[in-house]
Amino acid sequence: MTSRLSAITLNTFREAVRDRVLYNLIVFALLLVASAPLFGQISIGLERLILINVGLSSISLFGVIIAILVGIGLVAKEIDKKTLYTILSRPVRRWEFIVGKYFGLLLTLIVNTAFMTLGLYAALLVTAHHLNKADLLLLVAIYCIVLQFMIMVAMTLLFSSFSTPIFSAIFAFALFVIGTFGEDMRNFAAMSTGVTRWLATGAAYLIPNFASLNLISRVAHDQPVDGSVILFNTLYALLYSAALTAGAVLVFERRNLK
Amino acid sequence: MHAIETQGLSKDYPVGFWKKKLRLALKPLDLQVRVGETFGFLGPNGAGKTTTLKLLMGIIFPTKGTARILGRDYRDPEIKRKIGFLPEQPYFYDYLSATELLDYYGELSGVSSEVRKQRVPELLARVGLSDVGSKQLRKFSKGMLQRVGIAQAIIHDPEVLFLDEPMSGLDPLGRHEIRELIQGLKDAGKTIFFSTHILSDAEALCDRVAIIHKGDLRGIGVVNDLRSTVAGKSEVIWEGAHAAVMARDLLTDMHITGETVRGTVQSSDLDRFLEKLRHQHARLISVTPLRGTLEDYFLSKTKEEEPVSS
Numbered sequence A: 001m002t003s004r005l006s007a008i009t010l011n012t013f014r015e016a017v018r019d020r021v022l023y024n025l026i027v028f029a030l031l032l033v034a035s036a037p038l039f040g041q042i043s044i045g046l047e048r049l050i051l052i053n054v055g056l057s058s059i060s061l062f063g064v065i066i067a068i069l070v071g072i073g074l075v076a077k078e079i080d081k082k083t084l085y086t087i088l089s090r091p092v093r094r095w096e097f098i099v100g101k102y103f104g105l106l107l108t109l110i111v112n113t114a115f116m117t118l119g120l121y122a123a124l125l126v127t128a129h130h131l132n133k134a135d136l137l138l139l140v141a142i143y144c145i146v147l148q149f150m151i152m153v154a155m156t157l158l159f160s161s162f163s164t165p166i167f168s169a170i171f172a173f174a175l176f177v178i179g180t181f182g183e184d185m186r187n188f189a190a191m192s193t194g195v196t197r198w199l200a201t202g203a204a205y206l207i208p209n210f211a212s213l214n215l216i217s218r219v220a221h222d223q224p225v226d227g228s229v230i231l232f233n234t235l236y237a238l239l240y241s242a243a244l245t246a247g248a249v250l251v252f253e254r255r256n257l258k
Numbered sequence B: 001m002h003a004i005e006t007q008g009l010s011k012d013y014p015v016g017f018w019k020k021k022l023r024l025a026l027k028p029l030d031l032q033v034r035v036g037e038t039f040g041f042l043g044p045n046g047a048g049k050t051t052t053l054k055l056l057m058g059i060i061f062p063t064k065g066t067a068r069i070l071g072r073d074y075r076d077p078e079i080k081r082k083i084g085f086l087p088e089q090p091y092f093y094d095y096l097s098a099t100e101l102l103d104y105y106g107e108l109s110g111v112s113s114e115v116r117k118q119r120v121p122e123l124l125a126r127v128g129l130s131d132v133g134s135k136q137l138r139k140f141s142k143g144m145l146q147r148v149g150i151a152q153a154i155i156h157d158p159e160v161l162f163l164d165e166p167m168s169g170l171d172p173l174g175r176h177e178i179r180e181l182i183q184g185l186k187d188a189g190k191t192i193f194f195s196t197h198i199l200s201d202a203e204a205l206c207d208r209v210a211i212i213h214k215g216d217l218r219g220i221g222v223v224n225d226l227r228s229t230v231a232g233k234s235e236v237i238w239e240g241a242h243a244a245v246m247a248r249d250l251l252t253d254m255h256i257t258g259e260t261v262r263g264t265v266q267s268s269d270l271d272r273f274l275e276k277l278r279h280q281h282a283r284l285i286s287v288t289p290l291r292g293t294l295e296d297y298f299l300s301k302t303k304e305e306e307p308v309s310s
Helices: A002-017 A020-040 A047-071 A073-080 A083-088 A094-128 A133-160 A165-180 A182-191 A194-206 A216-220 A227-253 B049-057 B077-082 B098-108 B113-126 B142-154 B172-187 B199-205 B223-229 B241-246 B267-279 B294-302
Strands: B004-015 B021-033 B038-042 B064-069 B083-086 B160-164 B191-196 B208-213 B216-222 B233-239 B251-257 B260-266 B283-290
Touching: A002 A094, A002 B098, A020 A047, A020 A094, A047 A073, A047 A094, A047 A133, A047 A165, A047 A216, A073 A083, A073 A094, A073 A133, A073 A165, A083 A094, A083 B049, A094 A133, A094 A227, A133 A165, A133 A216, A133 A227, A165 A182, A182 A194, B004 B049, B021 B049, B021 B064, B021 B208, B021 B216, B038 B049, B038 B199, B049 B064, B049 B160, B049 B191, B077 B083, B083 B142, B098 B113, B098 B142, B113 B142, B142 B160, B142 B172, B172 B191, B172 B199, B191 B199, B199 B294, B208 B223, B208 B294, B216 B223, B216 B294, B223 B294, B233 B267, B241 B251, B241 B260, B241 B267, B260 B267, B267 B283
Parallel strands: B038 B191, B038 B208, B083 B160, B160 B191
Antiparallel strands: B004 B021, B004 B064, B208 B216, B233 B260, B233 B283, B251 B260
16 A cells, blocks of 8 residues: 555656646746845845745745646546546555545645745845854744645645636635635634624634644744644644545545546 | 456446436446456447446446456455556556656556566567657657557556557557557467457457447357358359349349359348249359358447337
8 A cells, every 4th residue: 555655646746846837836936035135125124034024925825836736637637638547447546546646746845845945045045144043933934834735735636536627726726815814714703793603603614724824924023933833733734634635535436537 | 257247237427417317328238258268349439348448447437237357346456456457549647758657557556666677678678669668658659659558557467458449540550569469468368358349350369259339238259150140141153144134133242254243142042043043044153152250240230229128
């Protein structure tokens, strides 16, 4: 089982690495990070703050774009091009295929994030001429960005298991935007009454809470992050992505592949 | 134990806006393929051949019925270690090289890395792709892809092979190469189940064939037996062109050279036709029964009316 899972994971990673679209995105993202010091020159003394904000936001946004663009085709493309036929005629369980695909895309995003993180630190070094202890805090925000990716990949995979790539992309991006404003939704629920309160509360808990996983602003202002926040964020991302992946498996297990 | 056995395997698809109508893709299919046999599954396009193969591979689910492969339920993942599959007009991951693709599929089939290191180059040599093993598949021609397809189907040395239209869309040279490969597998004792609408391929390779049309199994048997079941024709040669005019209604084909006439007559009409020749005082030279072909049998079965369901 582990051999088949790792084979599917590595093949998914290999596919993404050999896709030129991915390189275009990464180069664009690195350019954005590299140009951050220029933004900083507009406001004297705020170079570091702007560089971190732009850098981390780029890592997050481009990761999400890659997760959606690659994720929506993970299953649909295999069905469309019938490459799945030669996979499912082997001793590969359908759930292994889905989980392998999940880990493959997540691995792609982690490697991509690692490269972009190096770019961000290089930009910081160029701007400040040295790195200090506070800069290590960026890794906490980057870790939480990876947690966001865990959920995004599972979400696009779920949509991809039953919908067309275009609709999958629309659903996934819409949920990302809604989830980014998850805190506002909870505040709205708290202020509401009656049925609206119930519905808003249900929706607020159902949609992925990307707001809680966004620590960019906090680390940019050198505010410490409590260990419990990291722990709860990790548990939340693990459970949420596991539930979404399980949903994708359930759909895919029953699907006739035409 | 049969290599492949289906029991009432059927498939229909809901169609229409409300998905309330059903389109029948495969009527309940009962079929047995013996171990070591090369079995041809013949039918025109859209007959249900690919549907049957997809069902057996677990790509789609049957509406009713079940199947067993080498005595085990076809859904058992372990049985898939013993089967190989070549889909129709296969498309492979074109960002991989042939070597990488075979290595990947070998790993998925549970072949150890030591065995793969040895078997992948061997297989590439066997299908004549040794010199392009490191080339990405996007640069391969259709014939080369088909050979990669055969190689991926046998990377784990399966006992039963399912080949969906393996010669379809290939030029005569490509068809010959694939036919040779299949013949080699047959000689190695593999059970081969292959679907095709190219009857000459089936006639050359198969021990037994089944004819499927509109999702319905129309006939099954040994190729030679099936040919003999087709109502045969006889070739009659005689002297006396004037007799041809009188007996023209019984002839399906006729050529006149001077006074010598060569005509084809349905075997069932042969007695009546010879009687007419005698009446016209024609001189009979020869009567030769013509052998039925698989094509005759195929056409007779695919032109049969569907049984009226009550």
